[in-house]
Amino acid sequence: MADQQRIHPVPDIESPPTAPLVPVGSTKSDHAYPVPVDVHQPNTVPVISRPKAPKKRRSCWCRCLCWTLSILLLLIVIIGIIVGILFLVFRPKLPDYSIDGLEVTQFIPSSNSSLSASLNVNITARNPNRRIGIYYEGGSRITVWYSGTQLVQGALPKFYQGHRNTTVLVLPMSGEIQNGTDLLASLQQQQQQTGNIPLLLRARQPVRIKLGSLKLPEMKFRVRCRLVVDALSPNNPIRISRSSCSFRFRL
Template identity: 80%
Template sequence: MADQQKIHPVPDIESPPQTSPVPLVPLGSKKSDLLNPFEQQQPNYSHVTPPKKRRSCCCCRCLCWTLSILLLLIVIIGIIVGISFLVFRPKLPDYSIDGLEVTQLSLSSDSSLSASFHVNFTARNPNRRIGIYYEGGSHITVWYTGTQLCRGSIPKFYQGHRNTTVLVLPMSGQIQNGSGLMTALQQQQQQTGNIPLMLRASQPVRIKLGSLKLPEMKFSVRCRLVVDALSPNSAIRISSSNCSFRFRV
């Protein structure tokens, strides 16, 4: 009997050799390193909330209301002022210096200069429906080249409609070391015959519109005048006089 044939298994040549599996992520690297760079740069908007605009809207509304109220008040005040102007037709008062008398201007033994003046101060109220209350606390001064010669005050009184009031204001003053000033006055009187003076007045007043009395305010008057002399107890001629006036609340 023929020998039995031995059958040995032959490996499959066509099948690929089995190798150990290759890891998908290299050693020492992270998974995020292998992502697409474009995907890494994209921010995550999933947790971003829109800003709240409610507070800004409230602020804008408050500002608009405030501006509207201010504009309305300005319009109302303008209407009241316009009506008052048409009803009362206010005019500024007028002031002038109409006379000056020197009762004393002499040097004492200690070289102090004593001066006493009487000033004729005229106040005119040209308004038909406005009165003026002249309150206390006023002062009026006379100056020569920046030096105050004397000082006085305007008395309290009420000036009615279309009224002219003439006040004789006594004024006095004393200047220490006045010998130089006295010499300058005498030289200017002899050389030019003109002595420039400045009169300044500050007066608290209250304006009366019909039956309404306004709060107190102040007016100031400046009068530039030129006299021919400052000789005591002699007639003094005022060659020029110019007064300016303004109110101060």
């Protein structure tokens, strides 16, 4: 008996294997159908733009400027507080100066048309402060002028003026004027026309102020006194018809 031919099923090698809808080991998808994935979409990385950092030099300069202004403002406030306290404690007042007398001891022209002059000026200095003393230091300079021409010069002696003190000084002054003949003619004409001779006294005096037991740094007083006298003749009494002094100081 002839062998019957056996037919075995041959697998279809043309059809690719199908992947399961849900990968192995994962939970079941909520979607009924798989979500298509666009394999052609390129992977893009977002670019984050960072702001440019400020320059270090500029920030350092601004920081230094702010610190400097803050320190200056603090110093100004501290100095203002100290000055306010000192003012309330000591109650400072400006000293007062006046010219009380003038004596001409020499006013003689010489052979070379110059003029030799010598004066004695009585100066009264008043310190009205109750808790402030004044040290008059050396290096002062006092001059007397007529119509822009310096006649004589001198200096105050060194001394200390205490609280509420009045000091009278007799100050000798001398000088030599060029073109003395012209100056004498101008003085005579001035006296004949008005009967008065205007003079200007300038003083520059270094002083140190004493607040209690504290001595401040040296400063300079500047005094300007305008005088009107009746004459400038030697060995004769001179009358001062008008006198006014202004005062200021600087460090």
